[in-house]
Amino acid sequence: DGETLASGSWDNTLILWEAKTGKAIRTLTGHSDRVYACAFSRDGKTLASGSSDQTLILWEVKSGRQIGSWSLGWPIYGVAFHPTMEGHIVVALQNGTLALLDLKRGAGIPA
Numbered sequence: 477d478g479e480t481l482a483s484g485s486w487d488n489t490l491i492l493w494e495a496k497t498g499k500a501i502r503t504l505t506g507h508s509d510r511v512y513a514c515a516f517s518r519d520g521k522t523l524a525s526g527s528s529d530q531t532l533i534l535w536e537v538k539s540g541r542q543i544g545s546w547s548l549g550w551p552i553y554g555v556a557f558h559p560t561m562e563g564h565i566v567v568a569l570q571n572g573t574l575a576l577l578d579l580k581r582g583a584g585i586p587a
Contacts, residue, residue, distance in 0.1 A: 480537065482523055484511030490525050492537065502540045506533050513555045513568075524565055526552025532567060532577065546577060 480501065481493040490504040490511055509529035516523055522543070523535040528551040534544035554568030558576070565577045 480516075480520065482514045482516065482525075484514045484525060484527075486510045488527070488529075490514055490523070490535070492523075492540070504535055504540055506535075506542050506545070507531060509551075512551070512553050515555045515557055515565075517557050522557075524555045524557065526555045526567060528552075528570075532565065534579070544579065548575065548577075 479495050481495050483491050488507045488509060488511060492501040494501055507525065507527040507529050509527050511525055511527045513526040514523055521537055523537050525533050525535065530547055530549055530551055532546045532548060532552060532555065533542055536543050548567060548569060550569040550571050552567055553570060556566045558564040558566055563579045565579060567575045567577055569575060
């Protein structure tokens with residue numbers, strides 16, 4: 477939405493920031509290790525985060541609550557909502573592969 481930024485941290489948290497002022501809005505906790513990646517959905521309502529704890533977590537931006545979590549078996553170095561396949565996230569794993577996660581089915585598909 478151009479109003480909110482997100483950052484992941486080595487202290488296992490994500491912080492949502494107000495873009496205009498740089499003020500922290502909310503801290504999201506749920507990962508058990510470093511957060512390497514995060515991405516907003518196109519509508520800005522959902523945030524995805526990936527961590528060295530091998531989990532992908534989905535967050536509702538407005539409330540900060542977790543709305544989904546998947547263990548992918550490898551540390552996650554990158555996440556992106558697929559630009560044309562709604563309900564899918566592309567994940568870059570430490571083993572050098574990409575996976576396509578179908579959020580509705582909870583199934584991973586090698587990309």
